[in-house]
Amino acid sequence: MPDLVIVHADIDYGQSLIRDGKLGELAKYLAGFITRLARAGAETVVLPAVTPHICIKELAPLLSIPLINIVEVLAADRPTSASSTARPRRPTPTTCAASPPTCSAATASSWSCWPAPTSR
Numbered sequence: 738m739p740d741l742v743i744v745h746a747d748i749d750y751g752q753s754l755i756r757d758g759k760l761g762e763l764a765k766y767l768a769g770f771i772t773r774l775a776r777a778g779a780e781t782v783v784l785p786a787v788t789p790h791i792c793i794k795e796l797a798p799l800l801s802i803p804l805i806n807i808v809e810v811l812a813a814d815r816p817t818s819a820s821s822t823a824r825p826r827r828p829t830p831t832t833c834a835a836s837p838p839t840c841s842a843a844t845a846s847s848w849s850c851w852p853a854p855t856s857r
Contacts, residue, residue: 744774772801
């Protein structure tokens with residue numbers, strides 16, 4: 738079984754779906770890539786960009802393997818208002834199939850990033 742399996746979506750196509758408000762279609766498109774990862778032996782998947790998480794509610798039910806939601810991971814690591822002056826903690830390493838054996842959501846998201854959608 739491979740240690741690392743990567744697929745890459747067409748960013749322009751994904752962005753067009755987001756701009757057109759077609760989150761269900763974006764979820765199906767991304768689910769196709771995740772299905773390929775699962776067939777290749779992935780047991781867990783991470784989308785190493787924040788923008789595609791806009792369709793997480795539509796995507797999660799389509800998957801046969803767990804998806805690490807980096808938005809939730811980053812939000813959980815955010816300091817509370819009472820400790821907002823405290824130095825931020827480093828993200829806890831997470832094991833995932835689509836990145837090195839120990840990666841954090843912060844480092845994973847820096848590898849590949851979809852630009853923020855532009856308004857019309």
